[in-house]
Amino acid sequence: MAEDLNILKGSKTDQYNGLIPQIKALVEGETDLIANMANVCAALKEQFNWFWVGFYMIKEDELVLAPFQGPVACTRIKLGKGVCGAAWQQAQTLIVADVDAFPGHIACSSLSKSEIVLPIFKNDKVIGVLDVDSEHLNHFDKDDEIGLTTILSLLRI
Numbered sequence: 001m002a003e004d005l006n007i008l009k010g011s012k013t014d015q016y017n018g019l020i021p022q023i024k025a026l027v028e029g030e031t032d033l034i035a036n037m038a039n040v041c042a043a044l045k046e047q048f049n050w051f052w053v054g055f056y057m058i059k060e061d062e063l064v065l066a067p068f069q070g071p072v073a074c075t076r077i078k079l080g081k082g083v084c085g086a087a088w089q090q091a092q093t094l095i096v097a098d099v100d101a102f103p104g105h106i107a108c109s110s111l112s113k114s115e116i117v118l119p120i121f122k123n124d125k126v127i128g129v130l131d132v133d134s135e136h137l138n139h140f141d142k143d144d145e146i147g148l149t150t151i152l153s154l155l156r157i
Contacts, residue, residue, distance in 0.1 A: 005046055016147030019047050024154050036155055038067035044132070044151070045069035051112055051135045055120075056084055057128035063088060066128065074108040082106030084129050087117035091126050093145050097138040109133070116140035118148050122157050 008018035023043050027036040037055050044053045054068020056077060063077040063084055074082075080089040082105055087094045096115045099105045112133040120128040130152060134140065 005043055007047055012141075012143045012147070015047060016143070016150070019043065020147070020150055020154070023151055027154055027156075033155065033157065034067060040151060040155065041067050041069045050132050050139075052109070052133040053131070055128055055130055057120075058088070058126065063129060070133070071109055071111075074106055077106065080104075083115050083117050084131050087119050087129050088126050091119050091121075093118045093149075095140050095142075095145065097140075099133075111135050113137045114139040116144050116148065118145065118152060120152060120155075120157060127157065 005022060006018070008015050023040060026039050026043065030036055041053050041055070044050065050070075052068065052070030052073065054070065054073060055066035056063035057066045058064070061079065065073055065075045077085045079085055083094055083096050083099065083102055086104075094117050096102050099107075099112055099115050112135065114134045114137050116132050118130045119126045120130060130148060132140065132144070132148070
């Protein structure tokens with residue numbers, strides 16, 4: 001696929017439905033996980049214009065910053081700390097409408113107001129997370145969880 005992204009308008013579901021085949025074509029045939037994660041971040045940031053989107057991968061019992069788009073970020077996150085560490089510990093997606101109300105939230109940026117974090121599984125074990133932040137309160141919902149879960153499945157981890 002050419003590295004051009006067709007930015008779509010419409011409902012959030014329409015945007016995911018149009019973006020997913022483009023991401024599939026983008027990562028198809030590429031076996032390097034880091035390259036694919038980088039392109040997924042870029043595609044999501046371009047399509048949705050979120051404040052921050054990126055991956056953290058588990059290394060030596062910590063989440064370590066991996067490909068991302070947005071301002072500089074926290075480099076390492078411990079199990080159970082912040083939204084990312086909690087999603088890792090609970091092995092489930094967390095949607096946080098107001099990060100300031102989340103116990104133990106790690107404020108990598110004071111501009112972040114809401115967040116969704118999805119665990120990444122390999123052989124039923126969490127190996128990392130996809131983290132998305134918005135500068136708007138209550139920005140993420142079940143549609144984002146469904147769309148982002150589908151996109152993660154395209155990475156063939």
